[in-house]
Amino acid sequence: MKKFTSVSDVENLQEIIKKALQIKENPLSETEKGKGKTIGLVFLNSSLRTRLSSQIAAQNLGLNILTLNAAQEAWSLEFADGAAMNGDTVEHIKDAIEVLNQYCDIIAVRCFAGMKSKEDDVNESILSQFEQHAKVPVISLESATRHPLQSLADCITITENWHFDDSSSSPQAKLSVKSKPKVVLTWAPHIKPIAHAVGNSFAEWMQEMDVELVIANPEGYDLDKNFTKDVKVIHDQEEALKDADFIYVKNWSSFDDYAAMPEVKENWMLTNKKLANTNQGKVMHCLPVRRNVELSDEVMDSKNSIIYQQAKNRIFSAQAVFSEILDELNSK
Amino acid sequence: MKKFTSVSDVENLQEIIKKALQIKENPLSETEKGKGKTIGLVFLNSSLRTRLSSQIAAQNLGLNILTLNAAQEAWSLEFADGAAMNGDTVEHIKDAIEVLNQYCDIIAVRCFAGMKSKEDDVNESILSQFEQHAKVPVISLESATRHPLQSLADCITITENWHFDDSSSSPQAKLSVKSKPKVVLTWAPHIKPIAHAVGNSFAEWMQEMDVELVIANPEGYDLDKNFTKDVKVIHDQEEALKDADFIYVKNWSSFDDYAAMPEVKENWMLTNKKLANTNQGKVMHCLPVRRNVELSDEVMDSKNSIIYQQAKNRIFSAQAVFSEILDELNSK
Amino acid sequence: MKKFTSVSDVENLQEIIKKALQIKENPLSETEKGKGKTIGLVFLNSSLRTRLSSQIAAQNLGLNILTLNAAQEAWSLEFADGAAMNGDTVEHIKDAIEVLNQYCDIIAVRCFAGMKSKEDDVNESILSQFEQHAKVPVISLESATRHPLQSLADCITITENWHFDDSSSSPQAKLSVKSKPKVVLTWAPHIKPIAHAVGNSFAEWMQEMDVELVIANPEGYDLDKNFTKDVKVIHDQEEALKDADFIYVKNWSSFDDYAAMPEVKENWMLTNKKLANTNQGKVMHCLPVRRNVELSDEVMDSKNSIIYQQAKNRIFSAQAVFSEILDELNSK
Numbered sequence: 001m002k003k004f005t006s007v008s009d010v011e012n013l014q015e016i017i018k019k020a021l022q023i024k025e026n027p028l029s030e031t032e033k034g035k036g037k038t039i040g041l042v043f044l045n046s047s048l049r050t051r052l053s054s055q056i057a058a059q060n061l062g063l064n065i066l067t068l069n070a071a072q073e074a075w076s077l078e079f080a081d082g083a084a085m086n087g088d089t090v091e092h093i094k095d096a097i098e099v100l101n102q103y104c105d106i107i108a109v110r111c112f113a114g115m116k117s118k119e120d121d122v123n124e125s126i127l128s129q130f131e132q133h134a135k136v137p138v139i140s141l142e143s144a145t146r147h148p149l150q151s152l153a154d155c156i157t158i159t160e161n162w163h164f165d166d167s168s169s170s171p172q173a174k175l176s177v178k179s180k181p182k183v184v185l186t187w188a189p190h191i192k193p194i195a196h197a198v199g200n201s202f203a204e205w206m207q208e209m210d211v212e213l214v215i216a217n218p219e220g221y222d223l224d225k226n227f228t229k230d231v232k233v234i235h236d237q238e239e240a241l242k243d244a245d246f247i248y249v250k251n252w253s254s255f256d257d258y259a260a261m262p263e264v265k266e267n268w269m270l271t272n273k274k275l276a277n278t279n280q281g282k283v284m285h286c287l288p289v290r291r292n293v294e295l296s297d298e299v300m301d302s303k304n305s306i307i308y309q310q311a312k313n314r315i316f317s318a319q320a321v322f323s324e325i326l327d328e329l330n331s332k
Numbered sequence: 333m334k335k336f337t338s339v340s341d342v343e344n345l346q347e348i349i350k351k352a353l354q355i356k357e358n359p360l361s362e363t364e365k366g367k368g369k370t371i372g373l374v375f376l377n378s379s380l381r382t383r384l385s386s387q388i389a390a391q392n393l394g395l396n397i398l399t400l401n402a403a404q405e406a407w408s409l410e411f412a413d414g415a416a417m418n419g420d421t422v423e424h425i426k427d428a429i430e431v432l433n434q435y436c437d438i439i440a441v442r443c444f445a446g447m448k449s450k451e452d453d454v455n456e457s458i459l460s461q462f463e464q465h466a467k468v469p470v471i472s473l474e475s476a477t478r479h480p481l482q483s484l485a486d487c488i489t490i491t492e493n494w495h496f497d498d499s500s501s502s503p504q505a506k507l508s509v510k511s512k513p514k515v516v517l518t519w520a521p522h523i524k525p526i527a528h529a530v531g532n533s534f535a536e537w538m539q540e541m542d543v544e545l546v547i548a549n550p551e552g553y554d555l556d557k558n559f560t561k562d563v564k565v566i567h568d569q570e571e572a573l574k575d576a577d578f579i580y581v582k583n584w585s586s587f588d589d590y591a592a593m594p595e596v597k598e599n600w601m602l603t604n605k606k607l608a609n610t611n612q613g614k615v616m617h618c619l620p621v622r623r624n625v626e627l628s629d630e631v632m633d634s635k636n637s638i639i640y641q642q643a644k645n646r647i648f649s650a651q652a653v654f655s656e657i658l659d660e661l662n663s664k
Numbered sequence: 665m666k667k668f669t670s671v672s673d674v675e676n677l678q679e680i681i682k683k684a685l686q687i688k689e690n691p692l693s694e695t696e697k698g699k700g701k702t703i704g705l706v707f708l709n710s711s712l713r714t715r716l717s718s719q720i721a722a723q724n725l726g727l728n729i730l731t732l733n734a735a736q737e738a739w740s741l742e743f744a745d746g747a748a749m750n751g752d753t754v755e756h757i758k759d760a761i762e763v764l765n766q767y768c769d770i771i772a773v774r775c776f777a778g779m780k781s782k783e784d785d786v787n788e789s790i791l792s793q794f795e796q797h798a799k800v801p802v803i804s805l806e807s808a809t810r811h812p813l814q815s816l817a818d819c820i821t822i823t824e825n826w827h828f829d830d831s832s833s834s835p836q837a838k839l840s841v842k843s844k845p846k847v848v849l850t851w852a853p854h855i856k857p858i859a860h861a862v863g864n865s866f867a868e869w870m871q872e873m874d875v876e877l878v879i880a881n882p883e884g885y886d887l888d889k890n891f892t893k894d895v896k897v898i899h900d901q902e903e904a905l906k907d908a909d910f911i912y913v914k915n916w917s918s919f920d921d922y923a924a925m926p927e928v929k930e931n932w933m934l935t936n937k938k939l940a941n942t943n944q945g946k947v948m949h950c951l952p953v954r955r956n957v958e959l960s961d962e963v964m965d966s967k968n969s970i971i972y973q974q975a976k977n978r979i980f981s982a983q984a985v986f987s988e989i990l991d992e993l994n995s996k
Binding site: 036038040064066068070072073074075078082083084085086087090091092095096098099100101102103 | 711712716720954955964971972976
């Protein structure tokens with residue numbers, strides 16, 4: 001693997017899921033692989049799971065870790081090409097990246113959508129600079145439009161919770177009546193305009209999985225078609241949830257009317273009552289979650305929730321990716 | 333040891349002091365004990381000594397370390413059960429703890445008193461959530477009402493500075509005229525309302541040591557009786573200090589009139605003049621200290637001060653505790 | 665080496681440059697040298713290169729690392745001796761240093777000029793406290809008047825980019841017509857009053873190198889004579905740049921009229937046009953740089969720039985210094 005910023009960087013999704021599950025069985029099986037190499041973890045935004053799981057994954061592989069909270073610890077960054085830097089910004093992102101090239105064997109970066117300019121966010125104004133200027137492999141720790149380490153953890157978690165038929169190529173051999181789980185990505189309420197990265201990314205990765213994906217969101221909240229493509233989008237949550245095996249809860253703001261929050265009259269918070277309509281659906285969320293806004297306490301704390309399992313799988317998602325990147329580096 | 337949040341988690345105080353002193357002799361004697369295990373150091377508040385000494389202790393034991401400055405690096409936390417999280421808080425402490433359960437073998441947390449609600453502080457509104465939701469051992473790095481790693485370091489320091497008779501059970505064998513040191517915990521002035529944790533904790537731990545404890549504070553500043561119990565409280569500093577062998581200097585605000593600062597007419601700052609009245613008393617303070625407010629420069633910089641020795645012993649206090657917690661984990 | 669706060673702490677500059685270049689060839693040749701020892705990296709100010717390169721250097725030497733972002737993570741510090749600490753400061757720098765003495769084998773500290781009091785800055789009001797109170801070797805990560813790890817990296821970089829004649833003691837053996845490079849330290853525009861540390865320090869170190877140093881700055885911007893001594897100062901940039909082999913770009917504010925920014929009528933930003941006048945001069949800058957203010961994009965991104973090479977050499981500069989300090993510690 002040469003870099004990891006979207007599902008298209010993964011050669012074989014089933015293989016990397018399998019690898020991650022092997023790592024989960026034995027996290028310390030490759031403690032020498034990263035020896036003498038350094039990963040830079042650059043945070044332009046807050047992070048709990050990504051920060052900690054990336055560190056654990058790197059430690060398990062014997063990597064040296066440089067963590068940089070860029071905003072607080074270093075210098076305020078300029079992102080505009082050609083800018084005369086006579087304002088508040090002190091260092092151009094290009095120069096920061098070139099320095100990271102000198103210091104790191106792998107650069108991992110978190111750079112959220114700014115939620116101000118649709119064009120900047122859609123074009124990945126920050127991540128694209130890393131992709132352009134980095135001379136070492138770049139890993140996204142969530143960017144403006146995608147959160148691929150989360151999505152890989154989601155794939156791992158769904159795999160653990162569903163009996164996928166290995167012989168899916170020969171349909172006559174299938175034992176289960178229902179061979180594919182129904183996976184519903186359902187919009188949830190929030191109080192602030194939230195980015196589309198997790199929604200986009202989940203949609204994109206699920207299209208590579210052997211699942212039936214449905215997206216449920218209110219009118220005005222359809223995600224970018226470049227990510228959802230032909231996936232069925234339903235504006236009625238109850239209808240969408242029917243017989244769902246997995247329910248992925250996530251808020252996002254409007255994409256068309258970028259970062260706006262058009263009024264929603266129905267209550268989209270996930271509750272146990274709504275779950276009753278599903279096929280004992282497992283509930284997923286990337287965290288952090290606003291309890292009793294996005295979903296109710298009763299759902300969060302129920303047996304249906306596999307949310308903490310998802311969080312744990314962030315370690316193995318990261319470790320599988322770092323490991324494949326190291327394979328590439330070590331093969332040179 | 334299953335957890336460490338107060339003196340009641342210590343089975344045998346003399347044993348753990350002895351262990352800490354052995355570690356001080358040879359800090360790298362157990363570098364394999366923590367291998368493959370991870371300690372999460374979660375700071376909800378500022379820290380210098382606790383932050384550094386915990387890291388050194390963990391490094392000496394071969395533990396992986398995840399440090400999280402929760403407020404700056406992660407998400408603003410909700411502490412109220414059942415809250416509809418439609419305000420400023422982004423993640424519920426319960427969920428953060430459950431994630432830490434997935435990532436860490438030990439969770440250590442610093443969570444100061446808020447000094448706003450007496451009830452919240454007395455009930456340890458934050459630490460109690462860690463105790464309730466953590467599935468791995470919890471270590472307090474100072475909570476609303478206690479600072480046990482500091483208190484253990486204080487016990488170690490007093491032990492180093494007093495010839496305790498090992499055969500204290502047979503009084504006729506005693507060589508020294510005075511078998512128990514007189515230890516005075518004396519209130520000191522401050523400019524802001526300060527929490528009771530260090531005072532409470534010191535009082536609690538000293539009651540488990542073979543010392544004569546006296547507490548000196550102005551009227552209106554008596555500590556919570558649940559911690560001081562039958563310890564003699566004197567409102568006249570000069571009287572209290574008489575013949576003291578150890579003088580522990582610390583400010584705290586009113587407990588009865590919670591977080592208030594009733595006027596104090598006498599000058600309670602510790603000076604050399606006041607020390608003359610003691611038995612060449614050794615001066616202690618947990619740091620940080622406000623010089624020339626809590627105690628004078630001359631005291632701080634005198635030979636009577638064992639304050640930096642105390643600070644150093646924070647390493648061995650932490651390492652003894654982490655080591656005992658690891659014994660428990662490794663025995664499973 | 666007993667400490668490292670200026671060039672005068674270096675016994676033999678050529679030797680340490682040679683050592684750094686050997687380390688660059690083989691950074692992991694001394695991974696056992698720091699085992700069981702701890703370096704404290706104390707940041708009172710922002711840092712990217714210094715933060716990361718120091719960590720890499722320390723990791724390469726097997727040192728334990730304690731990083732402290734003092735302002736954000738610990739307590740606000742008092743610097744005035746004898747102060748009654750009844751204001752905003754919580755811990756005296758003296759006490760913080762004494763605690764670091766207990767915890768670290770080496771203390772490295774970044775403490776920029778305050779740019780308010782000339783006297784405080786010239787007297788190194790913060791670093792001097794470290795030098796006075798530290799009982800372990802002190803390393804400057806940039807102080808009010810000097811940035812020696814940067815300057816050593818600059819010496820390494822110039823050495824890599826110039827064919828210095830080893831037999832310079834026998835002039836008749838010289839092969840090149842020009843035996844010494846012309847090095848121009850040129851002032852550059854900025855929008856804020858910037859400290860003198862990098863300029864001072866570069867001037868000081870270059871006087872120890874076998875180079876012809878010239879300083880170019882506008883009237884009113886002469887550096888402190890204690891650093892520049894007999895170095896030629898030219899107020900006409902074009903004249904100074906003529907035939908330059910190395911051009912070091914850096915802003916600083918007025919020293920005489922301390923921290924003022926007297927008006928400058930000419931445009932001092934370095935451009936390709938100005939470079940044409942040099943001897944294919946290599947361009948240097950310590951970073952961060954304000955593009956299109958201090959120098960143009962075209963210069964920054966040209967082949968003449970050796971700025972990223974300089975940044976990389978920060979690792980080997982730090983590692984050579986840490987290694988020599990460890991030699992001293994290990995010899996005790």
